[in-house]
Amino acid sequence: MTVSTSTPDLYIGLMSGTSLDGIDGVLVDFQGRMKVLQHASTRFAVGLRAELLELNTPGENELHRAALAANALAESYAEVVQLLLRQAGLRASSVRAIGAHGQTVRHRPQMFDGTGYTLQLNNPALLAERCGISVVADFRSRDVAAGGQGAPLVPAFHQSVFGRPGQALLVLNIGGISNLSVLPADGEVGGFDCGPGNALMDAWCQRHTGQPYDDNGAWAASGSVLPALLEQLLAEPFLQQPPPKSTGRDLFSLGWLQQQLAALPPGTRAEDVQATLTEFTARACADAARRWGRDAQQLLVCGGGALNGHLMARIGALLPEVHVQSTTASGLPPLQVEAAAFAWLARQTLRGLPGNLARVTGAHGPRVLGAIYPA
Structure with a gap:
């Protein structure tokens, strides 16, 4: 992908981490030296936070509950994106992509069958639909598929x-x-x-x-x-x-x-x-x-x-x-660092560049991470 050297290179990064305290979002310009233009955050609704915490451990009807929690999370992500755009006075078309990590509920790389898995709840298709911006998500699974831990990616x-x-x-x-x-x-x-x-x-x-x-x-x-x-x-x-x-x-x-x-x-x-x-x-x-x-x-x-x-x-x-x-x-x-990291990782994905470091994660080599959901 060719990146212009004369226009802003804008990405949004979203992060909701294992603290389960809420969502941090940043609007980042990578033109020249990286600069965070806007930061917005929101706390999880009490019910969503409780459900995400419950889904960290085995429970009844998990697939149904996880799917609905992913929908609710994507809606919350979309609210943060809209807030960032309003603060910056920008249209959605000005942003190249959103890097949306999702909410980790299980992380078991290299276990069980030798590959294991890492699971981040998210609905990036719904997020792309709500925002009208391409979304890059599912950053960790490719590293796990390549024999790595899938973490840390920062x-x-x-x-x-x-x-x-x-x-x-x-x-x-x-x-x-x-x-x-x-x-x-x-x-x-x-x-x-x-x-x-x-x-x-x-x-x-x-x-x-x-x-x-x-x-x-x-x-x-x-x-x-x-x-x-x-x-x-x-x-x-x-x-x-x-x-x-x-x-x-x-x-x-x-x-x-x-x-x-x-x-x-x-x-x-x-x-x-x-x-x-x-x-x-x-x-x-x-x-x-x-x-x-x-x-x-x-x-x-x-x-x-x-x-x-x-x-x-x-x-x-x-x-x-x-x-x-x-x-x-x-x-x-x-509170801006990890969100900015996933904006950076989304940019790496769109440019066809690796996002992992094999010596860090233990993967067999560098890999382009993430899946792209076009606007």
Whole structure:
């Protein structure tokens, strides 16, 4: 595909991650240096969020429920797209494509039959119909078909946006699950999922306070870490596996957490458990950065976890030799990064260029990712 050098090169990226907190959308111009022109976000309707969370585990009548949830998700995506267009004063025809990741409800690559699967609920045909814009979706399955994990897909984007020649850098995305991109000075980009992000903290907070997340980590900061529980959590084998590796709510679920908490003595304070879960996330991220960071002295953090001041402070304390800061310092606010990544991946697809890094996902080689649903 020939891209004009004199007109805007506009894409929309949509992301609803494993935190299940809602949808972030960005309008991006890739003409010259990438620039986010607009950002819009919306929270999930309570019923849709509950259904998406339920669909992460086996249940009754899943196919029917998943299809309807995908329709509702596509309608919500379309609302974010329309909001972005209104904010920018643009017609749909001005945008080349929408990159729509969908909502991951199962992630089991390389399992069962050797290939496994990854499943993102979405209805990109309905989204294309509602918006009048071509949609690129289903980014992960081609990498899985090529023997990879299907995740993480963002390290190549992180390198294109944050990478600097001759400078080692780490980028940590803390969504429901945390993933680390390693951008060494020699350009050999790496990356992997390092463990839980907000998923466990959010679930515990919702259960005990009724709030969907621990605002700025204040509730965790009011508690005390339980050393025996922390040691037990850190014994999870996934944390010690070498890359390539990826994970999701299939492992770090509320059921997994309940098993870990089963031996706690009666009367254990809920805020102490929250403090321990926050420390667990911080330790998993910091240990991964220390083990695989290739002497990087800067760590940029994006995703919702970057807005958790207590979590950020703990990661910084655990990595005293590394300068830890949010991606805002590099010109891209934390809640825009992943959405922008899927705008970038959609552009790669339309240009016939690979979106994965085989050394990151373990795939047999670079692949053009995604399926295109024309406007």
